[in-house]
Amino acid sequence: xxxxxxxxxxxSVSEGALVLLRCNYSSSVPPYLFWYxxxxxxxxxLLLKYTTGATLVKGINGFEAEFKKSETSFHLTxxxxxxSDAAEYFCAVSDSFSNFGNEKLTFGTGTRLTIIP
Amino acid sequence: DAGITQxxxxxxxxxxxxxxxxxxxxxxxxxxxxxxxxxxxxxxxxHYSYGVKDTDKGEVSDGYSVSRSKTEDFLLTLxxxxxxxxxxxxxxxxxxxxxxxxxxxxxxxWLTVV
Numbered sequence: 469x470x471x472x473x474x475x476x477x478x479x480s481v482s483e484g485a486l487v488l489l490r491c492n493y494s495s496s497v498p499p500y501l502f503w504y505x506x507x508x509x510x511x512x513x514l515l516l517k518y519t520t521g522a523t524l525v526k527g528i529n530g531f532e533a534e535f536k537k538s539e540t541s542f543h544l545t546x547x548x549x550x551x552s553d554a555a556e557y558f559c560a561v562s563d564s565f566s567n568f569g570n571e572k573l574t575f576g577t578g579t580r581l582t583i584i585p
Numbered sequence: 586d587a588g589i590t591q592x593x594x595x596x597x598x599x600x601x602x603x604x605x606x607x608x609x610x611x612x613x614x615x616x617x618x619x620x621x622x623x624x625x626x627x628x629x630x631x632h633y634s635y636g637v638k639d640t641d642k643g644e645v646s647d648g649y650s651v652s653r654s655k656t657e658d659f660l661l662t663l664x665x666x667x668x669x670x671x672x673x674x675x676x677x678x679x680x681x682x683x684x685x686x687x688x689x690x691x692x693x694x695w696l697t698v699v
Binding site for chain 2: 509517520574
């Protein structure tokens with residue numbers, strides 16, 4: 469079974485400061501990892517994903533994440549926060565070796581990011 | 586935009602009544618999913634489909650049923666709505682096959698059971 473832990477249900481940063489949202493996963497096989505963002509009253513939008521290859525993944529809106537197998541982590545970062553980054557962020561894991569056609573995403577509980585002007 | 590439309594977007598219903606939520610997609614994707622979102626729980630999978638008439642249960646399937654008679658439509662039915670089913674429901678599709686392909690979400694259906 470796979471699982472995701474997001475440390476910190478609420479994170480506040482000042483505008484222009486570094487954004488760091490933490491995600492640790494548990495998976496018995498090599499994982500595929502995803503970060504989604506959700507703005508108020510909207511669906512989830514993919515920020516970035518890691519499947520294979522380079523462990524530093526760049527996404528939309530200046531976000532990036534690094535897959536660290538030894539730490540079972542996939543933390544999301546952005547060098548300089550913008551007011552428009554205020555949203556809820558979800559980390560998710562998919563089992564890369566699951567039966568073909570039965571792959572599902574398992575989500576963390578989310579981190580609400582607040583930007584302080 | 587992955588061509589996903591959910592209906593209704595908002596609904597208030599009474600305890601004990603059946604409710605059906607519809608997910609419609611326009612891009613012929615094989616895999617479709619229903620999730621519910623609740624504070625403190627993130628998104629949890631209710632049911633999913635891997636083809637017409639092919640469905641399976643997720644982690645929170647009790648009290649829900651699904652049907653997929655056409656590729657483009659995936660229906661979620663609450664057989665007898667309860668207050669614990671007050672939630673936001675998201676339909677999703679997988680673009681392509683394989684676990685690395687992106688899952689895209691609809692805009693959500695807000696359901697209140699009173």
